[in-house]
Amino acid sequence: MHAALLLTAALACPFCEAPGLTLSDQLAESDIVILGEWLEADRGGDASPAFTRYLVKKSLKGPYMPGKKLKLRGYQSGELGETLLLTAGGGExxxxxxxxxxxxxxxxYLKNNPGPDSPPEDRLRYYLKHLQHPDDLVASDAYGEFGNVPFEEVEAIKDELPREKLAVWILDPETDPSRLAFYGMLLGLCGEPGDADILRAKIFEGTDEFRIGIDGLMSGLLLLTGEEGLKELEDAKLRPKYIPGPNGEPLTDENGEPIPVPFSEVYAAMQAVRFMWTYGGDRIPAERLKEALRLQLAYSDLAEVVIADLSRWKDWAAMERIAGLYTKEGYDVPAVKRAIISYLLEAERDVPEDAAEGPSEPPHVVAAKKHLAAIEAEDPELVKRARDTLYSVF
Structure with missing residues (x-):
C-alpha cells in the first residue's frame, strides 16, 4: 500500500463521520442499560431537590427489572409514555x-448488536442492514459504526454489500447528502461495470453548486473504472477552466458567459486521487495518480497542499515545475514558498543508502541542491527555518 495521505490504514474508514461513542460502545461501557418510560419530573425548590421518575420497561444490564420505578436526581423534561435509553456506571x-x-x-437494535468484541465482518453485516432504517437514531448509529473501522474491514465484505440498494440510495434525492460519499465508495467496491454510469450521472451533471459527498462518488468511480475514470475526472474537473457541456463546449450562464469549474469540484477530484493513492491498491498505477495531481498545480489556492502531497509521494519528476513556481505571480506567498522549499529538502534527503556523494548522486538530489542554492541566495532565512523544522522532526 502507498504511503498514507488523508488517513492511514489504521484509522477510520474514509467518507464516514465517526461519532466517537456509538450505542454499542455505550452498552459495553455501562453497567446499567435500561429502556425507561418517562413518568414525571419536578424542578424542585428550596426544600426538595429536582427529580425525574421513570418506569423500567426493559433491561439489558443492571439490577433494575421491568416494572420498577426509578427516581433519579435532576430535572429532565419529557412527555408521559416517552421512552428513553438510561445508562449508568455501577457502584452503590x-x-x-x-x-x-x-x-x-x-x-x-441495541439489544441485538453484535458488540465490540465480535468479529468485524459480523458487526459490519449487522450495521449494513440498518443503514437506511426508518428510525433516525438507528440509521445514524449504524452509519457511525462504519466510521470507527479501517477501510480494509469494509473492503473485506465487499461481496456482501447491497449493490442494487446502493444504486437506488445514490440516485434518491431524499438520501441524506452526508451519506452520498460513503455510498459512492461502497458502490465502487462492489459495483458492476454498468454501475459506473450511475456515478457518472451524479458526478458530471454540470452544476456550479457546492455538492456534499461528491468526493466519495468520484472515488467510487475510480474504484470501478480505474484509469478510464481518472481520465474522465481529469478532462472534466482537473484540467478544464470551465465546466464542459455535453458537446464539449463550456456551459454558459444566463449572460452567455462560460461557467468556471467550481473550486469545490476541483478539490473533490483531488480528494478522490488522494483516496486512490492510499486505498486503491494497484487499480491505478502510482505514476498516473501523480500525473493527475500535478494538474492541480495550476491552482495557486491548492499549491501548498498539492506540493506537500507530491513530496510525500516522492514525485521528483515534478521538480522543475514546482521550483519554477517559487517566484511566479500568485504563488509567491510564504505558505507556498515554504512548501516548495520543504519539497526540495525532502528530495535532497531522498538518497539511497548505497549512493555515493558527488557525481554519483541521483539526478533528483543534484537538481534539488541546485534549486535550493538558488533560493537560499535570495531567501536564506526562509531556507534556514525550513531546514531547522525538517531536521527537528527526524
Missing part, C-alpha cells in the same frame, strides 16, 4: 448519563 451510587430518546425499535 450509580452515575447516570443523560437520557437519550429511543424507540422500541432502537432498543431492539
Amino acid at each position: 451510587f450509580p452515575e447516570w448519563d443523560l437520557p437519550v430518546p429511543i424507540s422500541a425499535d432502537g432498543f431492539a
Whole structure:
C-alpha cells in the first residue's frame, strides 16, 4: 500500500463521520442499560431537590427489572409514555448519563448488536442492514459504526454489500447528502461495470453548486473504472477552466458567459486521487495518480497542499515545475514558498543508502541542491527555518 495521505490504514474508514461513542460502545461501557418510560419530573425548590421518575420497561444490564420505578436526581423534561435509553456506571451510587430518546425499535437494535468484541465482518453485516432504517437514531448509529473501522474491514465484505440498494440510495434525492460519499465508495467496491454510469450521472451533471459527498462518488468511480475514470475526472474537473457541456463546449450562464469549474469540484477530484493513492491498491498505477495531481498545480489556492502531497509521494519528476513556481505571480506567498522549499529538502534527503556523494548522486538530489542554492541566495532565512523544522522532526 502507498504511503498514507488523508488517513492511514489504521484509522477510520474514509467518507464516514465517526461519532466517537456509538450505542454499542455505550452498552459495553455501562453497567446499567435500561429502556425507561418517562413518568414525571419536578424542578424542585428550596426544600426538595429536582427529580425525574421513570418506569423500567426493559433491561439489558443492571439490577433494575421491568416494572420498577426509578427516581433519579435532576430535572429532565419529557412527555408521559416517552421512552428513553438510561445508562449508568455501577457502584452503590450509580452515575447516570443523560437520557437519550429511543424507540422500541432502537432498543431492539441495541439489544441485538453484535458488540465490540465480535468479529468485524459480523458487526459490519449487522450495521449494513440498518443503514437506511426508518428510525433516525438507528440509521445514524449504524452509519457511525462504519466510521470507527479501517477501510480494509469494509473492503473485506465487499461481496456482501447491497449493490442494487446502493444504486437506488445514490440516485434518491431524499438520501441524506452526508451519506452520498460513503455510498459512492461502497458502490465502487462492489459495483458492476454498468454501475459506473450511475456515478457518472451524479458526478458530471454540470452544476456550479457546492455538492456534499461528491468526493466519495468520484472515488467510487475510480474504484470501478480505474484509469478510464481518472481520465474522465481529469478532462472534466482537473484540467478544464470551465465546466464542459455535453458537446464539449463550456456551459454558459444566463449572460452567455462560460461557467468556471467550481473550486469545490476541483478539490473533490483531488480528494478522490488522494483516496486512490492510499486505498486503491494497484487499480491505478502510482505514476498516473501523480500525473493527475500535478494538474492541480495550476491552482495557486491548492499549491501548498498539492506540493506537500507530491513530496510525500516522492514525485521528483515534478521538480522543475514546482521550483519554477517559487517566484511566479500568485504563488509567491510564504505558505507556498515554504512548501516548495520543504519539497526540495525532502528530495535532497531522498538518497539511497548505497549512493555515493558527488557525481554519483541521483539526478533528483543534484537538481534539488541546485534549486535550493538558488533560493537560499535570495531567501536564506526562509531556507534556514525550513531546514531547522525538517531536521527537528527526524
